[in-house]
Amino acid sequence: MSDITWEEPFCAEGANCFRLGTDSEGNAYIAVAGQEDRPLVDTKEALRALIREIKAGRADHLL
Structure with missing residues (x-):
């Protein structure tokens, strides 16, 4: 690698x-902090x- x-x-609500x-x-890479x-x-x-898609709200239905 x-x-x-x-x-x-970047932490949302302290734990995620x-x-x-x-x-x-x-x-580009995305990883869970610590992993x-x-x-x-x-x-x-x-x-x-x-x-961009997340900011536009197009992934809100996944939450």
Whole structure:
């Protein structure tokens, strides 16, 4: 796995924490904080699209 630069954990309601990361090869990573050795991996553009859709409320039905 490439060297991943992780952002600080984002925690919603104190217990549900995740981290976003990127590498020099153009990949984006999402992991549960503390489980960075098992991330989901996709392109940076795919991560941008996911975040845009969540912000637009298109994933609210999943909650």
